[in-house]
Amino acid sequence: MTRILLNSRLDECLGAWRSAGFSVFAPVKRAELTRFDEVQKAAEMSLDIVMPERTIKDHFFLQTEPLIKYTITKQQIDTEEMVPPERKRVFFGVRPCDASGLDIDDPLFGWDYKDDYWFKRRDNSVIVTIACAKADDFCMCTSVGLAPDTAKGSDLMLHPLKDGRGWLVVPHTDRGKALLEPVAGMLQEEAAETAPVPSIPAKFDLERVTAWLASPESFESPLWREVSQRCIGCGSCTFLCPTCHCFDIQDEGDTYSGIRRKNWDSCSFAMFTMHTSGHNPRNTQSTRWRQRIMHKFNYYRGKFGVNSCSGCGRCTRQCPVDMGITETLQEISNLPK
Amino acid sequence: MGLQEQYRKEAAELLSSGEVKLVIGYGEGTTADRRRPVFVRSAELVSRLVLDASGVANLSAYLVPEGLLSDGKKVAVFLKPDGVRSINILAAEAQLDPGQVVILGFDIEGGQPTPLPGRKASDYAPLIESLKGSGLSPELQAEADRLEQMGAAERFEYWKEQFSKCIKCYACRQVCPMCYCRRCIVDVNQPQWINTSSHTLGNFEWNIIRAFHLAGRCVACGGCDRSCPVNIPLRLINHRMAKEALDTFGHYAGESADQKPVLATFRQDDPETFIL
Ligand code: SF4
Ligand code: SF4
Ligand code: SF4
Ligand code: SF4
Numbered sequence: 001m002t003r004i005l006l007n008s009r010l011d012e013c014l015g016a017w018r019s020a021g022f023s024v025f026a027p028v029k030r031a032e033l034t035r036f037d038e039v040q041k042a043a044e045m046s047l048d049i050v051m052p053e054r055t056i057k058d059h060f061f062l063q064t065e066p067l068i069k070y071t072i073t074k075q076q077i078d079t080e081e082m083v084p085p086e087r088k089r090v091f092f093g094v095r096p097c098d099a100s101g102l103d104i105d106d107p108l109f110g111w112d113y114k115d116d117y118w119f120k121r122r123d124n125s126v127i128v129t130i131a132c133a134k135a136d137d138f139c140m141c142t143s144v145g146l147a148p149d150t151a152k153g154s155d156l157m158l159h160p161l162k163d164g165r166g167w168l169v170v171p172h173t174d175r176g177k178a179l180l181e182p183v184a185g186m187l188q189e190e191a192a193e194t195a196p197v198p199s200i201p202a203k204f205d206l207e208r209v210t211a212w213l214a215s216p217e218s219f220e221s222p223l224w225r226e227v228s229q230r231c232i233g234c235g236s237c238t239f240l241c242p243t244c245h246c247f248d249i250q251d252e253g254d255t256y257s258g259i260r261r262k263n264w265d266s267c268s269f270a271m272f273t274m275h276t277s278g279h280n281p282r283n284t285q286s287t288r289w290r291q292r293i294m295h296k297f298n299y300y301r302g303k304f305g306v307n308s309c310s311g312c313g314r315c316t317r318q319c320p321v322d323m324g325i326t327e328t329l330q331e332i333s334n335l336p337k
Numbered sequence: 338m339g340l341q342e343q344y345r346k347e348a349a350e351l352l353s354s355g356e357v358k359l360v361i362g363y364g365e366g367t368t369a370d371r372r373r374p375v376f377v378r379s380a381e382l383v384s385r386l387v388l389d390a391s392g393v394a395n396l397s398a399y400l401v402p403e404g405l406l407s408d409g410k411k412v413a414v415f416l417k418p419d420g421v422r423s424i425n426i427l428a429a430e431a432q433l434d435p436g437q438v439v440i441l442g443f444d445i446e447g448g449q450p451t452p453l454p455g456r457k458a459s460d461y462a463p464l465i466e467s468l469k470g471s472g473l474s475p476e477l478q479a480e481a482d483r484l485e486q487m488g489a490a491e492r493f494e495y496w497k498e499q500f501s502k503c504i505k506c507y508a509c510r511q512v513c514p515m516c517y518c519r520r521c522i523v524d525v526n527q528p529q530w531i532n533t534s535s536h537t538l539g540n541f542e543w544n545i546i547r548a549f550h551l552a553g554r555c556v557a558c559g560g561c562d563r564s565c566p567v568n569i570p571l572r573l574i575n576h577r578m579a580k581e582a583l584d585t586f587g588h589y590a591g592e593s594a595d596q597k598p599v600l601a602t603f604r605q606d607d608p609e610t611f612i613l
Contacts, residue, residue, distance in 0.1 A: 031498045032568040053566065063504060064534040137368050230374040232398070235506035236566045252532050263533050264504070271524050284403065320512050320564035321394070322366040322373035 003180075003187045005158065006166035010042040016182040017090050022126070025059065026092045027052040036091060050136045051095045051312060055242035059091070060102060060121045061109075063239075065262040067117075067249075072256050082259075084120050090179065094129045096150045097141050097312035101242025102127065103153030107304040108245055117262070126179045129154035130167065135198040138313030140326055142200045146311055149197045155179065159194040168194050203326055204333035210307075212332050213298040219290070223335070227328045228289035230321045231268070237315035237324055238266035238292070243308045246272075267291045293328055340450050341388040344415070344441050349380040351413050357439055358408075361399050362415040363392040374399065388415065390448045395558035397423040398514040406437050413439040417453075419558040422465060422591025423514040424458045426554055426598075432517055435459070435594050458594060469589045473576065481576055496541075502567040503540040505533070509561035509571055510547065515554045522546060548574045553582035553599035556591050585610065 005013065014024050025036045026045040034046055035054035046052070069080040102122065109118035132139075132148035141147060151157050155176030158167035169187060171177045180187070212218050238244040248265040252258050265272060268289075273282045282288045300308035309325065316324025348360040364375030364385045372391045376399075377383055397420045400406060416424070421440060428435040435458045442453030442461070455461045473481060484492060507523075510516040523531045523543055531546065532539045555575040562572040582588040585608055588599040 031502060032570075033502050053568075064536050064539070229376050230399075232508070232511035234508035234511040234564070235504070236508045236564070239504045239506045240566055248533065250529070250533050252534060261534050263535065266506075269507070271526075316367060318566045320508050320560075322371045324367075327367070 002189070002191060003169045004161065004166055004190050004192050005169050005183075005187050007042075007164075008166075009186045010166075012186050013183045014040070014042060014092075016186065017179070020088075020182040022088045022090045024090045024092055025056075036094075039092075045093060047093050047130065050132075050134055050139070051098070051314075053240070053314075053318065055101060055240065055312070055314070056091055056094055056098045056127075057101055057105070057242045059089075060118055060125070061105070061245060061247075061264075062117070062262075063264050065117055067260045067262055069259055070251075070253075070257060084117055086120055086124050089121075089125045090128060091125060092128045094127050094154070095312070096129055096131060096148060096152070096154070097139075097146065097310040098242045099127050099129045099153035100141075100146055100150060100310040101153065101312070104243045104306055104308055104310060105245055107306075108300075111304075126155045126175050127153060128156045128158060128176075128179070130158045131160065131194075132198060133160045133195055135200050136313070136317070138317040138324075138326070139200050139311065140203050140313050141311035143203045143326075143329070144206060144307055144309050144311040147197070148200065162193040162195045164195075165192075168192060204329045206307075206329075206333075208335075209329050209332045210297055210301065212335065213294060214302075219294075223331060224290040225284075225286040227331050228286045228323070231285045231289055231323055232321055233268050233270060233285050233288065234320065235264075235266035235268055236318055236320065238268055239264060240314040240318050242310055242312055242314075243296075267295065289328070293325065296325070297329070340443060340452050341386070343452070344388055344443075345383040345386050347441065348377060348386060348413060349383045351439060352377070352383070353380040356411060357413045358410040359405075360386070360413045360441075361396050362386040362441070363388060363394070363396075366391075386415075388443065388450050390445050390450060392443075392450065393417075393445070393559070393563070394512075395420045395423060395514055395556070395560050397427070398512060398560070400424075400438065401427065401432050401514070401517045406433055409437070411437045411439055413441055415441045415443065417442070417444055417558075418461065418464055418468060419556045420514075421455070421458050421461045422556040423558070425465075425591040425594045425596065426515060426556070427517070428458070428594035429596050430598060462593060465589075465592055469583075469592070477572065477576065480570065480573060484573060484577075497537060499569045500540040500544050501537045502569060503535060503544060504567060505535040505540065505543060506566060508564040508566060512560040512564045513551070514558075514560075515551055515556075516547075522550075544569075544571075544574070548578055551575060552578035553586070553588050554590050555579055 017024055023038055026039045027034060028037045028039060028044050029046045030037060034049055034052040036056050036059060039045055066082045068082060071078045109115040135148060151172045155173045156179060157170045157172060160167055171180060246265045247262045250263055251260050274280045296308040316326045351357040360377040362375055363372040364387055366373045370391055374396055375385050377385055396414050424435055424438055427433045440456050442455050443450045444453055510521060531542055557575060559572055565571055582599050586599050
């Protein structure tokens with residue numbers, strides 16, 4: 001026997017979680033944009049999409065994060081740390097690639113220093129993932145060793161039932177199990193059949209790609225220029241990526257008081273590596289594109305043993321010039337041996 | 338022979354005769370309805386060029402960055418009338434020599450690309466003149482009217498909601514042929530004039546700055562609007578600024594290579610209706 005959650009009882013569950021002190025976030029379409037936002041009712045959710053345009057990363061690693069308030073007087077400098085509130089949140093209807101993105105980034109934010117801004121939010125959030133029932137031409141989780149029903153990064157997995165009545169419920173962590181307590185009475189025991197997982201053929205051979213990237217002569221390959229000629233150097237692919245995590249620290253205010261903030265940054269921007277002297281070690285888009293690929297599939301992997309990509313495909317889906325990560329990896333994978 | 342075949346042939350001739358060093362056109366994209374910019378440097382590769390109704394991007398934006406034209410050689414590029422207007426503005430603002438640009442002109446009518454014979458930007462003067470008074474598409478006009486009819490407070494709320502979505506990815510700027518500044522004002526950091534933060538205030542700052550810098554220069558190619566990953570209707574801002582430039586100063590951006598930039602020139606008889 002397995003436990004299932006019916007669509008018709010979802011509102012009750014949301015109510016129970018809210019009574020237990022959680023805020024519930026789910027994919028919604030608001031102001032022409034699909035993204036995670038707080039919801040009160042199941043009817044507000046957009047669960048029938050391949051994935052929201054924005055990732056859940058936005059709610060853990062903020063686009064702009066206030067760090068400290070400062071005031072400077074003749075005598076002293078006063079600072080006040082601005083730590084995020086420890087708010088209990090449920091993220092409902094997450095995609096497996098987005099949940100995996102959180103798991104991929106955990107070692108980065110906890111490596112030599114434990115980043116409170118990330119972990120205070122991580123530790124107080126429960127990730128309820130719905131396995132994918134459909135995919136599009138850009139999805140590539142299977143190419144990076146994941147799957148449309150992978151539980152990586154998820155506390156609770158929901159597998160859609162074949163008859164569309166609801167989901168099979170499978171907890172994967174203690175946090176996931178605990179989230180089921182307030183809703184235990186709303187689930188039912190039933191042997192139900194789950195819908196087939198979409199089949200997504202691999203787009204490239206990841207092992208070939210990573211082996212090529214790791215070889216020192218690849219750094220100066222003419223491939224970088226060829227694949228990146230049309231890249232316009234925007235931040236779209238990095239900012240929509242569930243795993244990109246680069247930031248810049250900025251003081252905002254005047255000479256005497258203000259706020260120090262942590263703002264997203266992107267290796268696609270020419271400014272990213274600009275030195276004060278005006279010298280820029282990555283002075284062409286192709287060198288910047290090389291960094292993007294190398295970081296994801298060589299350096300990050302070297303340091304943390306995992307690729308910095310969960311295969312969501314947003315970088316290609318949303319690229320203004322139809323570029324993105326996938327094509328480059330395909331080109332590398334297809335290079336003659 | 339369809340237009341695609343005709344332009345492949347012409348591109349091959351231009352490349353093999355050495356008249357141009359490069360042809361910038363559209364190629365197959367990831368999916369059937371997508372076209373991507375392609376760069377063809379040899380006659381053998383012209384079969385990569387695709388021309389159909391999905392070729393909507395204004396490719397003139399590729400002519401200025403990374404010193405493409407600094408060797409004095411010519412480049413051929415697939416352009417619609419909006420792209421030709423961009424060439425005129427870039428020439429008027431001394432960013433390129435229009436003599437270095439060979440135009441493979443086309444427009445899209447009834448879901449088909451139709452040829453435009455001009456190979457030089459100046460050949461397009463009568464066509465551009467005839468477009469000057471042309472209205473918006475019915476859908477865009479309806480959106481524009483809806484905004485005009487809002488009260489100031491309601492319109493402010495509308496833009497606040499839209500701009501709060503902005504992630505400062507700068508795709509709108511990067512894709513725009515008119516945003517060629519080597520260092521955009523938002524990237525100037527000694528001092529940092531504009532906050533880099535993408536909170537609502539910072540997003541207002543950015544989007545208003547860009548709107549002003551594009552006023553009387555935007556050719557309504559729609560590149561920024563299509564590129565915005567968070568679906569901010571940037572077309573509505575551009576349209577409003579273009580309308581202002583046309584109504585107030587009779588300025589239609591990109592009419593000719595010697596048109597004076599509207600916000601950088603002063604005439605004694607300029608209307609001063611905007612001075613309170
Ligand atoms: S690949 Fe596309 S989205 Fe990424 S920086 Fe280049 S143009 Fe922008
Ligand atoms: S690199 Fe692209 S496919 Fe991979 S996680 Fe980032 S946005 Fe998704
Ligand atoms: S790919 Fe670029 S933006 Fe993304 S994490 Fe790596 S260096 Fe940062
Ligand atoms: S493209 Fe859209 S999200 Fe990106 S900077 Fe421009 S307005 Fe903002």
